[in-house]
Amino acid sequence: MKSPIEYIVPWVRESEPYSARHMDVAWQNPGILRMMSNENLLPPSPKVLKAVEEASRLGNLYPGSGPELRQKLGEMAGLSGDNVVLGNGSTDIINLVINTFIAPGEEALISVPTFPMYESRVRISGGVPVLVPVRPDFYWDMPALLEAVTGKTKLIFICSPNNPTGNQIDEGDLLKLLELGIPLFFDEAYYELENEPRTRAYLMKDYPHMVVNRTLSKSYGLAGFRVGYLLCEASLANYFNRVKISWNLSLVAIAAALAGICDEEDARIKRQTILDGRELIYAEINQVPGLRAFPSEGNFVLIDASALGKTSQEIMTAMAERGIFLRPMGGHHMPLGFIRVTVGTPEHNRLFLDLFKGYVDECAQVTRG
Numbered sequence: 497m498k499s500p501i502e503y504i505v506p507w508v509r510e511s512e513p514y515s516a517r518h519m520d521v522a523w524q525n526p527g528i529l530r531m532m533s534n535e536n537l538l539p540p541s542p543k544v545l546k547a548v549e550e551a552s553r554l555g556n557l558y559p560g561s562g563p564e565l566r567q568k569l570g571e572m573a574g575l576s577g578d579n580v581v582l583g584n585g586s587t588d589i590i591n592l593v594i595n596t597f598i599a600p601g602e603e604a605l606i607s608v609p610t611f612p613m614y615e616s617r618v619r620i621s622g623g624v625p626v627l628v629p630v631r632p633d634f635y636w637d638m639p640a641l642l643e644a645v646t647g648k649t650k651l652i653f654i655c656s657p658n659n660p661t662g663n664q665i666d667e668g669d670l671l672k673l674l675e676l677g678i679p680l681f682f683d684e685a686y687y688e689l690e691n692e693p694r695t696r697a698y699l700m701k702d703y704p705h706m707v708v709n710r711t712l713s714k715s716y717g718l719a720g721f722r723v724g725y726l727l728c729e730a731s732l733a734n735y736f737n738r739v740k741i742s743w744n745l746s747l748v749a750i751a752a753a754l755a756g757i758c759d760e761e762d763a764r765i766k767r768q769t770i771l772d773g774r775e776l777i778y779a780e781i782n783q784v785p786g787l788r789a790f791p792s793e794g795n796f797v798l799i800d801a802s803a804l805g806k807t808s809q810e811i812m813t814a815m816a817e818r819g820i821f822l823r824p825m826g827g828h829h830m831p832l833g834f835i836r837v838t839v840g841t842p843e844h845n846r847l848f849l850d851l852f853k854g855y856v857d858e859c860a861q862v863t864r865g
């Protein structure tokens with residue numbers, strides 16, 4: 497008799513899943529600060545907690561499709577509820593867009609480093625991720641991207657501000673990619689945290705093959721409730737909704753999301769806390785000889801710590817021993833010695849800076865000694 501494993505489609509059998517192990521490790525070590533996953537480290541507002549409690553009382557009932565939430569999210573983007581597809585986190589959205597456009601053997605164009613979920617979900621769907629490294633200055637390599645397009649390219653991923661580099665793509669370059677006419681997934685997960693938030697969703701009017709991804713996990717701080725959404729042409733939304741599992745958002749998630757986006761004062765405080773924190777981390781890290789922090793428009797800062805002579809994994813382990821989880825970038829198509837720190841509360845940020853500078857000093861003493 498054949499092993500059931502042999503029945504598994506080859507692209508699932510052979511693919512490496514996105515590893516979410518760091519999340520379990522963090523939950524198992526609640527005493528260590530979570531500055532590794534670009535969560536918002538401020539807790540949900542009292543209004544969100546009240547809405548969640550009320551929704552929980554109806555937990556015996558199936559949720560609807562969230563028409564009120566879709567309407568409100570659509571209005572916030574100058575569109576309507578028909579232009580909004582809800583996801584169980586925007587990771588769910590990534591999956592459903594891939595499953596809508598890419599058949600086994602077809603290609604998705606991905607500039608790396610970026611959010612690794614694009615690559616892993618394309619592989620799980622039997623697609624072929626075509627990875628194009630960014631330029632040495634971390635900007636998108638436009639000639640290389642345009643050259644990598646083939647007759648099999650069915651989807652282009654652009655994340656802006658990009659995780660983990662924190663930079664934005666120029667509109668002119670985005671237009672060059674849109675002119676190709678190939679579906680383009682524009683990830684605005686961090687858009688609310690831009691220095692001056694400027695969505696590109698309006699380009700959908702002229703380029704209906706562009707779809708815009710958003711999440712409530714970052715600026716709005718609702719990662720645990722899992723709410724993401726896609727802005728797209730209403731005609732495309734109909735197809736995405738076919739692929740999407742009905743009731744993919746829980747009743748509690750819908751309630752938390754509605755309360756969260758309506759609590760403008762809380763959203764303002766959360767955003768400002770991140771902007772202030774990233775400015776502080778950027779400025780102080782750049783004063784440390786040998787370290788370099790990159791300007792970021794997300795809730796994270798990328799740091800080149802190669803001068804320490806350690807791998808990013810070694811740095812992450814040393815910092816976890818000191819009480820803070822960071823994200824090593826070694827596995828993210830990045831050079832050794834790069835780490836990413838999530839901007840936290842003022843207390844988190846201070847502690848990170850003090851502990852990290854202490855660690856850098858220790859490394860320097862060992863080298864000198």
Ligand SMILES: Cc1ncc(COP(=O)(O)O)c(C=O)c1O
Pocket residue numbers: 533534584585586587588611655659683685710711712713719722723724
């Ligand atoms: C660029 C980008 N897109 C999407 C996501 C997924 O967010 P969520 O699934 O929580 O909406 C992340 C998470 O870090 C991200 O960095």
